[in-house]
Amino acid sequence: MKAVTYKQGQFEVKELPELRPNQDQLLVEPLAIGICGSDLSAVEHTEDFLESVTKAGSVGQAFDPTKDLVLGHEFTAKVIEVGEHVTEYAPGDLLVILPWVIGDNGVPYTVGYSNDYPGGLSERVLVGNGGHYKIPEGVNPYHAAVTEPLATGYNSVLRAEIDATGGAIITGAGTVGLGAVIALATRGIHPIVVSDPSETRRNIALTYGAHAVVNPMEQNPVDVYNELADASQRLYVFEASGVRNLINSMIDSVPHYTKFLIVGASMADNTIKPTTLINKNITLEFITGPGYGESSYTALGETFKDMKDGKFDPSQIVTSYTGFEGVGKAFAALRPGGDKKIDQVKILILPHLQGDKFYTSDELKL
Incomplete structure (x- = not known):
């Protein structure tokens, strides 16, 4: 399968081994992937990023910077295959993904910050059994990828x-x-x-x-x-x-x-x-993630509900789209620095797009 790998300052589109879900996992095919501020930090300030997650005890985000990493924890996806213990989701479901997975070693990982579990910048991804939101008809499955950062x-x-x-x-x-x-x-x-x-x-x-x-x-x-x-x-x-x-x-x-x-x-x-x-x-x-005493991520559910109910248009926040080959350019366009003018807000990576061109919504008519 094709994926965008990152290692020591370089992005590269590579072929990686295919994935198979265990009994408690879902195999999904990403539709649209966003680039988070924490992705920019992981790339630009790798040592500081790893030090901060290690001190916080977030072992599921402590990747090895000398090995290939497939980033991407903000994404929507189509379910391809489910493990035998998965009953809430089925092949064909379109989902806003909660980026987590429990590895075969029993350790929970944040998808996109594990060398062993590729993130959304891949043609296929393994995710955990729970916490994802089914995208109903009438909600654009590409634009719904902004749910998690919002x-x-x-x-x-x-x-x-x-x-x-x-x-x-x-x-x-x-x-x-x-x-x-x-x-x-x-x-x-x-x-x-x-x-x-x-x-x-x-x-x-x-x-x-x-x-x-x-x-x-x-x-x-x-x-x-x-x-x-x-x-x-x-x-x-x-x-x-x-x-x-x-x-x-x-x-x-x-x-x-x-x-x-x-x-x-x-x-x-x-x-x-x-x-x-x-x-x-x-x-x-x-602030990050669920608050003290929360058993689930309430904010994610509220954001998804407001989007589903039409309280805001998620497409307005998306300023560009590109394919896997454009990931390096997208990171550069979003990266703050000096007097650089940043006009991008959210760039969505669409795996089906070819080349590194940036497209507008009008050009793609999603």
């Missing part, structure tokens, strides 16, 4: 426990930040101010319900927020950019009792001045 933004809103008395600033309007915008807008939060250097991303934020957008290179988002918010509102800042020291740069201007929900993963050490945070009663909460 759910990260949704998750930050759920964990914030924000209600109508609160207002929000979102720093970073990539897929995660836009997920937070959608979740806040569907809950009637006002104001919602989005800060991002990219005009493309700011415009998408407006279509998803932001009340104001800001280029942080030109204006402080807190100033814009203060113009729109009531003085009695508590400010919730959803930090989805991963920009180094961004929180510290905002501390002086945010009001007392501001709550920061951090979902943007900076791979560098950040400066924090505890005295200022203490004196202003600032709250910092770092």
Whole structure:
């Protein structure tokens, strides 16, 4: 089977051995695969990425960087074959994949961060028996691949426990930040101010319900927020950019009792001045995956339901499509750095596309 492998700075399209599911696994054929911010970190900051997952005890994400790795944990897929213990899914089902699998050694792995279990950038993938969402008729199975990254933004809103008395600033309007915008807008939060250097991303934020957008290179988002918010509102800042020291740069201007929900993963050490945070009663909460006491990933289910119910159009977030040969270009286009202008938001990899060209939705008519 064909797959895109990554090793020590190089992407390569290779033929890999075919996979067969054990009694508790599903064999699926990816339809559309997204590139996550954590994929960018794994490629650009491999040592720091591996150190962080190892310290967190996430052994299922601790890949060997000297061996081929097939990335991709945001994807939709068609079920090809199921193990004998699998009863909830059947061949032909179209799924939003929860990227996990239990290996033959009994260890749970995150699909896309295991050398032994290829991720979505492969013609076929093994996944675990549970947690996937069946895509109904009327929902585009390609665009549904944005469900998992949007759910990260949704998750930050759920964990914030924000209600109508609160207002929000979102720093970073990539897929995660836009997920937070959608979740806040569907809950009637006002104001919602989005800060991002990219005009493309700011415009998408407006279509998803932001009340104001800001280029942080030109204006402080807190100033814009203060113009729109009531003085009695508590400010919730959803930090989805991963920009180094961004929180510290905002501390002086945010009001007392501001709550920061951090979902943007900076791979560098950040400066924090505890005295200022203490004196202003600032709250910092770092967020990933299910919250304390959750038995399942609630945010993923809520995101999928809102998409299925038509509360937002997932296609608006997809700025380009390419095939396996275009994966290296896609990573480069999404990679922040210096004064580089980033106009891409979500690039979907479609295995059936040939070459490395970037296509628009209008060109493909998906």
